[in-house]
Amino acid sequence: MAILKVARMGHPVLRAVAEPIEPDKIQTDEIQRLISDMVETMEEYEGAGLAGPQVHVARRVVVVELREDREAEETEVLPLINPQIRPIGDRKISDWEGCLSVPDIRGIVPRWQAVGVEALNIEGEALSFEVRGFPARLIQHEVDHLDGILYLDRMKDLRTLSFLDESARFGPDASESSDAADK
Numbered sequence: 136m137a138i139l140k141v142a143r144m145g146h147p148v149l150r151a152v153a154e155p156i157e158p159d160k161i162q163t164d165e166i167q168r169l170i171s172d173m174v175e176t177m178e179e180y181e182g183a184g185l186a187g188p189q190v191h192v193a194r195r196v197v198v199v200e201l202r203e204d205r206e207a208e209e210t211e212v213l214p215l216i217n218p219q220i221r222p223i224g225d226r227k228i229s230d231w232e233g234c235l236s237v238p239d240i241r242g243i244v245p246r247w248q249a250v251g252v253e254a255l256n257i258e259g260e261a262l263s264f265e266v267r268g269f270p271a272r273l274i275q276h277e278v279d280h281l282d283g284i285l286y287l288d289r290m291k292d293l294r295t296l297s298f299l300d301e302s303a304r305f306g307p308d309a310s311e312s313s314d315a316a317d318k
Contacts, residue, residue, distance in 0.1 A: 136175045139190040153281040161259040186280035197277040218254035222247040243295040
């Protein structure tokens with residue numbers, strides 16, 4: 136396994152639409168190694184998710200840590216190949232987001248409170264599940280990367296954009312802003 140270089144905002148790979156992975160290619164050494172390296176890279180950079188374009192690979196693959204909240208110690212890393220999402224209900228929740236490709240900055244982003252997910256797993260088998268809360272936010276964030284979208288593009292108010300160290304010193308706690316809902 137290897138730690139991959141993370142593309143930063145401004146690199147064109149982050150604005151391109153990623154290509155799907157053919158199901159018969161999922162179990163190849165190339166794709167399996169990519170997934171393993173993505174997990175290792177995500178863990179090294181202490182991220183909760185990572186998409187192919189973030190490691191300079193314009194393919195539709197993401198790895199996400201499934202956990203109920205950001206503070207949970209128990210996590211399961213789930214690779215999703217060619218993921219598609221659909222909103223469940225009509226409620227959006229605004230909360231803080233950051234990104235390994237936009238280091239040291241965060242902002243408040245509205246996301247669907249719950250989503251349905253269709254994808255393939257590392258064996259090429261179909262997955263179908265629903266998630267709410269932080270896992271739903273995380274999967275939406277990573278799937279956006281596959282479509283060339285950064286969280287900044289989804290922000291409604293750029294005045295919430297802040298450097299992590301400055302918001303820790305002067306800004307509101309993330310929990311104070313998480314109850315702001317957008318329709």
